[in-house]
Amino acid sequence: MKAVLCKQFGPPDSLVVEEVPSPRAGPGEAVISVKAASLNFPDVLIIQNKYQFKPPLPFSPGSELAGVVKEVGAGVQGVAPGDKVIAFTTYGAFAEEVKTDASRLVPLPENMDFVTGAAFLLTYATSDHALRDRGALAEGETLLVLGAAGGVGLAAIEIGKALGARVIACASSEDKLAVCRGHGADATINYVAEDLRERIKALTDGRGVDVVYDPVGGPYTEPAFRSLAWRGRHLVIGFAAGEIPKLPLNLALLKGASVVGVFWGDFARRQPKEFAQSIRQLSRWYAAGKLKPHVSQTMPLEKAAQALKLMAARQVKGKLVLTAG
Secondary structure, three states, X not given: OEXXXXXXXXXXXXXXXXXXXXXXXXXXXXXXXXXXXXXXXXXXXXXXXXOXXXXXXXXXXXXXXXXXEEEEOOOOOOOOOOOEEEEEOOOOOOEOEEEEEHHHEEEOOOOOOHHHHHOOHHHHHHHHHHHHHHOOOOOOOEEEEOOOOEHHHHHHHHHHHHOOOEEEEEEOOHHHHHHHHHOOOOEEEEXXXXXXXXXXXXXXXXXXXXXXXXXXXXXXXXXXXXXXXXXXXXXXXOOOOOOOOOOOOHHHHHHOOEEEEOOHHHHHHXXXXXXXXXXXXXXXXXXXXXXXXXXXXXXXXXXXXXXXXXXXXXXXXXXXXXXXX
């Protein structure tokens, strides 16, 4: 089988595509024939040894895929060869076949194709965990989404609307903001061309926002935090801007506000019951037409390096998906 391999840590151009032996399922494991695998920002970090999880070399990047179960190991229940599934892996998805713990598989929702399935789980489950579990976003509240045209950002917009919130989407260009409006954003801010705090004030009549969804970090975190209303919640999703910001903690005191960490991977591992409930809710929303994953581009597996360069340059709207098989 073909696999994209990281043999030495470095930029996307250091990746190679090679023939490797097909994996075999051990106890509690499953092998999936990959039909599609999507890119997520941690894929850019992991190949540069900048992610919190550091796999041994060589490895295939890629943390999200959809495909068909080829083989299951001893003790696996609830999934069988031939089942259509979505899988979340910390790494390994950019290959024609992937071995993973069977606990990391969820059924591909009915009427969902493989490309959409590969773009669904991590972004929507992260945003659902963030907004409902960690942020307690309520109907009638105002949600500010930074980096809103990315995969998790668009998911946050749609889930925010499903929960009955007013959503303000922030992105770096007008074409990205148009995508945000297409996914339900009530108002938009170009935080490159406009003063973020002043626009938030204008859009909220000076009250501020109840929840900030922040997968960006860098220079946008502090002005967004300063724009929180009383008892607001700032959700820390990631740092796509590259810089981990430092906040003056007196702001949290003065606003009665919370800085809330969101680590979906550990949530899924530590709280499997709540994770399963989240997936069921997402499937219901998808069936009702409230969630519509935005796949802006597909590429063959062999072009993974080119795809990762687009991701690193923040040129991807929604999700970019690699196809295999």
